[in-house]
Amino acid sequence: MPENTAPEDIAVVWLRHDLRLADNPALAAACAQRRFVVPVYVWDEHGPFAKGGAGKWWLHHSLTALSRDIAGRGGKLILRRGRGLERILQIVSEVGAGHVYWNRRYDPDGIAEDTDLKSRLKEQGRRATSFNASLLREPWELETKTGGFFKVFTPFWKTLQGAGPARPDEEDAPQRIAAPAHAPDSDDIESWRLLPTRPNWAAEFADHWSPGERGAEARLDAFLDTAVDGYPDDRNRPDLPATSRLSPYLAFGEIGPHQVWRRTMARIEAQDAPADAAMKFLSEIAWREFSYNLLYHYPDMGAAPIKPAFDAFPWRDDDDAFERWTKGETGVPIVDAGMRQLWRTGWMHNRVRMIVASFLTKNLLIDWRRGERWFWDTLVDADPANNVASWQWVAGSGADAAPYFRIFNPITQSEKFDPNGDYIRTYVPALSQLPAKEIHAPKAPDGPGAGGLGLDGGPDYPAPMVDLKETRARALSAYDVIKAS
DNA sequence: TGAAATGTTGGGGCG
DNA sequence: ACGCCCCAACATTTC
Numbered sequence: 262m263p264e265n266t267a268p269e270d271i272a273v274v275w276l277r278h279d280l281r282l283a284d285n286p287a288l289a290a291a292c293a294q295r296r297f298v299v300p301v302y303v304w305d306e307h308g309p310f311a312k313g314g315a316g317k318w319w320l321h322h323s324l325t326a327l328s329r330d331i332a333g334r335g336g337k338l339i340l341r342r343g344r345g346l347e348r349i350l351q352i353v354s355e356v357g358a359g360h361v362y363w364n365r366r367y368d369p370d371g372i373a374e375d376t377d378l379k380s381r382l383k384e385q386g387r388r389a390t391s392f393n394a395s396l397l398r399e400p401w402e403l404e405t406k407t408g409g410f411f412k413v414f415t416p417f418w419k420t421l422q423g424a425g426p427a428r429p430d431e432e433d434a435p436q437r438i439a440a441p442a443h444a445p446d447s448d449d450i451e452s453w454r455l456l457p458t459r460p461n462w463a464a465e466f467a468d469h470w471s472p473g474e475r476g477a478e479a480r481l482d483a484f485l486d487t488a489v490d491g492y493p494d495d496r497n498r499p500d501l502p503a504t505s506r507l508s509p510y511l512a513f514g515e516i517g518p519h520q521v522w523r524r525t526m527a528r529i530e531a532q533d534a535p536a537d538a539a540m541k542f543l544s545e546i547a548w549r550e551f552s553y554n555l556l557y558h559y560p561d562m563g564a565a566p567i568k569p570a571f572d573a574f575p576w577r578d579d580d581d582a583f584e585r586w587t588k589g590e591t592g593v594p595i596v597d598a599g600m601r602q603l604w605r606t607g608w609m610h611n612r613v614r615m616i617v618a619s620f621l622t623k624n625l626l627i628d629w630r631r632g633e634r635w636f637w638d639t640l641v642d643a644d645p646a647n648n649v650a651s652w653q654w655v656a657g658s659g660a661d662a663a664p665y666f667r668i669f670n671p672i673t674q675s676e677k678f679d680p681n682g683d684y685i686r687t688y689v690p691a692l693s694q695l696p697a698k699e700i701h702a703p704k705a706p707d708g709p710g711a712g713g714l715g716l717d718g719g720p721d722y723p724a725p726m727v728d729l730k731e732t733r734a735r736a737l738s739a740y741d742v743i744k745a746s
Numbered sequence: 747t748g749a750a751a752t753g754t755t756g757g758g759g760c761g
Numbered sequence: 762a763c764g765c766c767c768c769a770a771c772a773t774t775t776c
Contacts, residue, residue, distance in 0.1 A: 670750090733749085
């Protein structure tokens with residue numbers, strides 16, 4: 262540390278799920294208040310919220326982009342590996358920083374670590390300052406009339422609309438992120454080996470995604486330009502490019518909900534977008550907020566059902582069935598298409614997520630937590646609040662969940678939301694020659710050589726692994742077990 | 747942000 | 762012309 266640099270002049274900014282320069286309150290405050298700024302990302306591969314495989318692919322590219330963007334403004338992104346709290350304390354001491362800035366986390370482990378770090382820094386005579394970058398309102402801000410937190414989405418959404426976002430004005434990206442004369446060492450990101458090699462299951466990811474802040478902005482602009490008008494009608498159609506596909510960018514904080522909110526509202530005000538369609542889109546952003554609201558108030562919800570009655574639910578242990586589900590070999594076309602889209606692209610359309618989740622938890626009676634873990638490992642948008650809240654919603658154990666008896670019929674859903682079968686054809690090539698009428702529930706060929714689909718278990722496409730009617734009835738009687746308690 | 751079973755209605759074929 | 766049956770089409774109830 263140069264002798265003429267006082268601790269007051271140096272800030273460490275600990276970046277986590279806020280990998281952007283624009284509208285980043287912690288980074289903006291550090292740059293405005295301190296002469297030198299040291300942005301840090303810590304990769305904790307053993308942490309409870311370490312990213313799964315697909316998330317690591319994304320993280321690699323996101324950090325590469327962020328590092329370049331920071332360098333473009335005179336700064337240097339420091340990469341370290343290990344436990345976050347320890348590495349931050351280490352870097353703070355290396356550079357002699359008097360201040361640490363970060364944007365808040367809301368998962369219980371993140372909160373605990375941040376609380377711990379704050380007191381450790383205080384003991385050392387350093388200041389820690391935290392901000393809100395990732396939520397429109399803090400989870401403790403919105404309250405019901407009786408002073409509690411919201412457990413039902415609709416009143417939550419009404420209240421959120423009334424309150425509006427906490428920061429109505431955009432926080433510009435800092436002009437300059439001045440690195441200290443002797444910047445601390447940084448790992449080379451290649452040494453983290455975040456990218457898959459053998460097999461390279463992410464080979465196709467780059468065709469679908471451009472991680473990083475610029476990619477996020479382009480995605481939002483493209484959505485607002487072309488798809489928001491049709492959003493209310495088409496958002497449930499996996500065969501159409503009708504959704505924003507912002508979820509991974511939001512999960513990594515390459516864009517924040519404030520930016521989405523402001524730009525969408527600006528389109529409404531400029532009459533570039535119909536208000537009802539645009540607000541329908543924002544209500545989906547609000548589902549994300551609602552999930553964080555739930556996670557904050559039910560910190561254990563990743564491990565335990567919100568409705569305690571579900572503790573006694575008779576889930577089946579069936580490794581073989583679970584594996585067929587993960588591989589997209591259930592014999593139910595829409596389910597298999599979804600699971601293969603997930604594997605190939607790191608993402609799945611939301612309507613199809615509900616269908617495959619219903620199939621797993623109801624037709625197969627497999628614990629939602631197994632599905633949640635699989636999604637965590639394979640989704641590029643894996644998010645500790647959204648993922649868990651959505652699984653509990655489908656399973657029926659969540660706060661504002663679908664009633665357990667609301668069991669999807671995957672074939673009916675397929676006919677309704679993929680009417681021409683185009684989505685199935687994209688991800689299940691074995692069925693690509695079937696007409697729309699047959700593709701949702703292919704019939705086994707009558708005689709030898711009749712179709713070559715192999716629906717009786719042959720090589721091309723399997724017969725349905727379960728009878729939908731029977732397993733529906735089985736799910737309902739399983740529900741009777743806990744309904745009585 | 748269901749689906750299936752059951753109930754109701756009304757048009758048309760038919761003796 | 763009339764009653765009867767069938768069955769979409771829609772509504773309601775149940776899980």
